[in-house]
Amino acid sequence: MATALSLAVLGCGGGESSVAPAGGGGSGGAGQAGGALVLPGLSFVASAFGFYYPADPETGLNGFNLDDRVSSGDSPAAGECAHDDFVGPDQEPGIDYGFLTIINNPDLREDGKHVFGGFHEGQLVDGVISGAVRNGSMTILLNVQGLDDAQNDDEVTVQIFGSEDSPALGTDNAVLSSATLSVHPDSRFHSEKVQGSVVDGVLIAGPIDLRFPVDIMIVQDEILIHDSWLRIALGDGNFDGTVSGYWDVANIRDIIGVPTTDNGNAANFTIEQFEAGMAAFADGNYDTDTGLCNSFSTMFRFRGLKAFIVTESGPGGAGGSDGSGGTGPIPTPLDQCINDADQAALEAIATDDQSGAAVVGMIAGECPLDACTAELGGVLSDSSEAARNALGDCISQCISDRTGLSAGCTGCYGSIAACSTAFCVAPCLPPNSGSPECASCALENCIDINACTGL
Template sequence: MRRKYLNFVALLAVVTGPISCGGSGGGGAPTSAPSAQRSGYVLSSFRYVFPEHESDPCPGGFTLGAVERRLLGQEPIPDDCLDPEANADPEFKELLGPGTVDGVDLDSFSSFGEQCGENGFSDPEGNSGVDYQLWRSIGCVQGFQEGEISDIVVGGAVANGSMTILLELIGFEGDDDQDLQVQMFASQQSPPLGADGSILPFGTLSVHEDERYHSTVGSAQMRDGVIVAGPMDVRIRLNIQIVEGDISFRDAVVRVEPMPDGTIRGAIFGYQEIAEVYDTFGIQVGQAGAQALSYTCTGLWDSLKKNADGGFDPATGACNSISVAYQFEAIPAFVAR
C-alpha cells in the first residue's frame, strides 16, 4: 500500500512538478516550475454521502411535494418558503433508524459547544456516533437521492464553474505516519474541460479573491494510506442557476485518500448552520425548487431545527447547526494565489 503512494508522489514530482504556484501575472517574471511542497487538486465530483441501511429507512415512503400531492389528488399543504413557520407539514418524512455511513464522530474533533441529540449512524467498522443529521432531514426526499436532481445539479456545478473547489495537501510526501496539512479554497474560475466534457487535470486555478473562501489550515496525519485533517473551517461558494450562497463547514474533518493514478477521493464532514442550509433550499430555490425536489419548505425547516446537533446556543437552548457529510473526487491541478 505504501509503495503505490510513493509512486504517486514520484509522478507528481517528476511530471507535474509543483501543484501550486505563485506569480505576478502576465507582465511579471517568467513562471517556472517551483518545488513540489504543495500538491493541488480540483474537485471533479461533490455529492452527499449516501448511507446504507439494512432496513427501509423511509418506511412511510418519501415526502410528497406539491406536484405529487396534486397528481395523487391529495390536498395541498400550505407552504410559504419565505415564512416557513407560518404553516406546518405533518406529512414531511424523515429518515429513521440506524444506518452505515463512511463518516466520523465529529464530537471527537469539535470544539463547537454542547451538542444536541444523538446520532444513530455507525461507520463501516461498526463504530457508533457517526454524525450526519442532515440526512435525517433530507434522506426521504426524492430530489436528494443518489442520481436525482440535486446530485446531478451539484455534480455539474463543480465542472461548469458554478462551484469550483480546490484542495491542497501541504508537505505531502506519500508516507504513512507523516504529518501534513490540508487547505481548501473556493475558486471563481471554471476548471478546464476536455472535448468529452470531463475536467482536465493540471489546469491552473486561482483561489477565490475573498479570503473567507480560503479554509483554515487543517493539521493532518496519514494512516494506512488515508489522510485525516481537522478540525478546520471551510466555506465553499456556489452560484448555481438561481442559487447563490455558501456552504460553510464549522469544525470540519477532511478525509483524503490518494489514488495510484494521481487523483484523490475523500469526504468532508462538519457542521453547517441550518439557516444557511435553509437559505439555499428554502429561500433561494423557493417554491419552484421545493416542488422540483419534492418537499415543502415548511417541512424542511421544521426538520432541520429538529435535527440540528451542533452549535448549541444557550440563549435559545437549541442547536443552530447540523452535521453534514459530502464525498468528493479530485484531480491534480495547480492552485494559484
C-alpha cells in the same frame, strides 16, 4: 506544423529558469509584466462534490465523531438535541451524519412522492451541487504540503480554496487533470492551514472551516461547512474520500430554502415542510434559548484530480499567434523529469546524435498530427484554456505511450506544445521555427520547459 511545434519545444528553454517568467507580447503586440506563484506540494481540483449516499448506513459509516459524544434519540444528554448516531466500519459508536435523516426521511406527500425526495441521489439538489463543481459555479481546490511518504506521513499541512476559475472539461463533460487554476481573490474563501497525517495512503486532517462561493441558477450565496474533518485516499494523481462537518440551518435555508415557496419548489417541498424538517432533525450547535439545534452534521463525497494551483497572478502578455490575444505566462511546475525512472527512460531513447530530451521534443511535435488531430483542431479554432488542456493532455499521453516517461514529465512537453500551438503558430512556422522570435513567444506565453523538466 509538427516541425514548428517540435522546434518551439526544443528552442524555448534557454536562459534562467523561474516559476513565473515575465509576460510579454507576441510577434505583433506589446506585453505587460505578469507573474504567478504556484503552490508547492500536491494540488488538486475537485472533480466531484456532493452528499455522501451510503449503501447501508446501519452497517457502518466511515465518518467522524464530530461532537465527541455518543448520542441517543431516546436519552439525549443535556445541551444536545435528540438524535441517534451511526456506528463506524468497526462498529465504533458516535459517528455523526444528521443530514442523512433528511435525505432518508420516509414522509410522503399527497402525491406519494417523498417530501425531501429532491435530496435523493441523482435528484435535483444532488445534481445541482454535483454539477456546480464541474461548471465553475463552485470550484474547489485542495493543496497538501510536507508530504514525504504518500503511504505514511505523520505530519502534513492541508489547505482548501474556492476559485473563480472553471475546471477544464473533456468531451464527456468530466473534469480533466493537470489544469492550472487560481485561488479565489477573496481570502474568506481560503481555509486556514491545518495539520493532518497519512496512514496507509489515507489522509486525515482537521478541524477545518470550509467556505465556498456559490452561483447556482437563481442562488448567489456562500456555503459554509464548519468544524470539518477530511478523510481521503491519495491515488496516483487523484484522491477519493469524504468531508464531514457541520452545516448551519440558516445557511441551508439561504441556499435551498430561499427558492422554496408556499407552493413548493423544484425539490418538491414547501417552506413549512422545510422549516419543520430543519427543526426536527438538526443535531448540532444546541441553542439553550430555543431548545433547538442550529446545524446539521453532514457528510460529503469529495473527489479530485491533480492540478496546479496559482496563488497570485499579474496581467498577462498581449501576444498571441499573430501578436494579439495571448494570455501571458503559464505557471511552471518544477523538476518533473529528474526522478530515477524518468532518467532511465530518457537514457533508453537517446541516440548517438540526440539526447533523450531532444527526442522527446521531436515526439511532442509529431503527436498533434499522429494522435491528437481532434484536440489540435479544437485549439486552432478555439484557443481557450479548456481546449489547450485537452490538447496538452493528449500530447502528454502520446509521449508517455511512446517513451514510458511519467505523466508529470510528459506533461511539461504536452503543456508547451499545446500552448505554442495556441499562441505561437505564426512566429514558429518554417522558416522561422528556430528563430529567437519563436523561442521568445513560447517563453513569454507558456511554461519554462527547462524549469519544468529539470533537464
